[in-house]
Amino acid sequence: MLIVAQAGRLEYEAVIFTASLRQFSPDWQGRLLIAEPQPEAAWEGHHTRIAPETRALLEEMGAEILPFTARHFGATYPHGNKIEALFALPAREPFLFFDTDTLITGPLDRIAFDFGRPSASMRREGTWPDPPLYGPGYDDIWKSLYDRFGLDFAGSLDPDQPDGHWERYLYFNAGWFFGADPAEFGRRFLNWAIALRDEPGEVMACQSLDPWLDQVILPLVIHSFGGGRPGPELAGLDGAVSCHYRNLSLLYAREPDEVLDALETATAPNRIKRRLREWVPAHRLIYQGKGRKKIRPMFDQTALPTKERPIRQRLKNRGWWLV
Known part of the structure; x- marks a missing residue:
C-alpha cells in the first residue's frame, strides 16, 4: 500500500x-509504504522532508518511509x-495507492482486489473536460486521447x-487506484502524462490540465491494462472501508456520523494527539471539538x-476552511 507524505499538511x-x-483494519497484513519526495530535482529549493517527530511516530505504527526523487513534476505539479x-515500490508486486487525505474505517483485508484488473475511485x-459551447464535445475530446x-x-x-x-466516459478520482505492477503502471502513467502535458494537441487546446492531468491520464492507463470501473466487490472503498475526505473541514461538513466517530477514535491515543495538536486543523476541529460544534450544524445532512x-x-465564507 502506498501513500505520499512530505513536510506540512501531508x-x-x-x-x-x-x-x-491500524485501528480499523488490524488484520491487514500488507506493507504500508510512505513515499517521501526529496528536496532535489523537481522539488529542489523546497522543504519536503517529514519532521523527525512525525517520522518516528509513523515508523512506530509500522509504516516504512521510502525517499524518492521527483524529476518531472514536483513543485510545479x-x-x-x-x-x-x-x-x-518493488516491481512486479501488486500495489494499492491511496491519497493521504483518506481515512480507513473498516477491514481492508476483506476487499476482494483483482490486481490483474486495475480500477480506481468513482467518487468524482x-x-x-469542460467542453466549449461550439465544440469539441465530450466524445471528440476523450476519443482524441484514446486514439x-x-x-x-x-x-x-x-x-x-x-x-x-460526462458519466458515459471513463473518469475516476485518483484518490485510490491499484494494479499488478507499479513499475509498468508507473512507466505508462508517467510517459503519457508527460506527453499530454508537453504536447496537448489541437483538440485539447481549450482544456485545463492543471490540476486535472493525473485524472485525465489515469483512466487511459487503467483501460490499457484491461481494467475499468470498479465492480461490487470493491464497494467498501468510498463506503464502509475507506473515506477520501479531502480536507478535515469537508469531513465534518458532509461525511456520515460513522466517519466522524472513526476519525476521533483513531486520533484519540495520546501519542497521536501529541503530534496532531501541532497541526491547526486537527487541533481546532478534532481536539477543541469545533468540527462538531461549529461546522456540523452549518449543514443539513439530509439535504447536502x-x-x-x-x-x-x-x-x-464562515472562516472554517482550514488547511
Whole structure:
C-alpha cells in the first residue's frame, strides 16, 4: 500500500491515515509504504522532508518511509507525486495507492482486489473536460486521447449513460487506484502524462490540465491494462472501508456520523494527539471539538449540496476552511 507524505499538511494526514488503518483494519497484513519526495530535482529549493517527530511516530505504527526523487513534476505539479512515487515500490508486486487525505474505517483485508484488473475511485464529479459551447464535445475530446495512445475508445464507454453525458466516459478520482505492477503502471502513467502535458494537441487546446492531468491520464492507463470501473466487490472503498475526505473541514461538513466517530477514535491515543495538536486543523476541529460544534450544524445532512464547491464556499465564507 502506498501513500505520499512530505513536510506540512501531508505528514499530519499520513498520521491520521496510518492510525486509522491500524485501528480499523488490524488484520491487514500488507506493507504500508510512505513515499517521501526529496528536496532535489523537481522539488529542489523546497522543504519536503517529514519532521523527525512525525517520522518516528509513523515508523512506530509500522509504516516504512521510502525517499524518492521527483524529476518531472514536483513543485510545479504536486499531484505528479503519485505518479513518480510508483517507481519507489518493488516491481512486479501488486500495489494499492491511496491519497493521504483518506481515512480507513473498516477491514481492508476483506476487499476482494483483482490486481490483474486495475480500477480506481468513482467518487468524482464531472470536473473534466469542460467542453466549449461550439465544440469539441465530450466524445471528440476523450476519443482524441484514446486514439493518441492507441486505445479502444468504444470499449471504455458506459452504454447505460446517454451520449454527451460526462458519466458515459471513463473518469475516476485518483484518490485510490491499484494494479499488478507499479513499475509498468508507473512507466505508462508517467510517459503519457508527460506527453499530454508537453504536447496537448489541437483538440485539447481549450482544456485545463492543471490540476486535472493525473485524472485525465489515469483512466487511459487503467483501460490499457484491461481494467475499468470498479465492480461490487470493491464497494467498501468510498463506503464502509475507506473515506477520501479531502480536507478535515469537508469531513465534518458532509461525511456520515460513522466517519466522524472513526476519525476521533483513531486520533484519540495520546501519542497521536501529541503530534496532531501541532497541526491547526486537527487541533481546532478534532481536539477543541469545533468540527462538531461549529461546522456540523452549518449543514443539513439530509439535504447536502450535490456539488462540493458550494460546501467549500460556505466553509470559506464562515472562516472554517482550514488547511
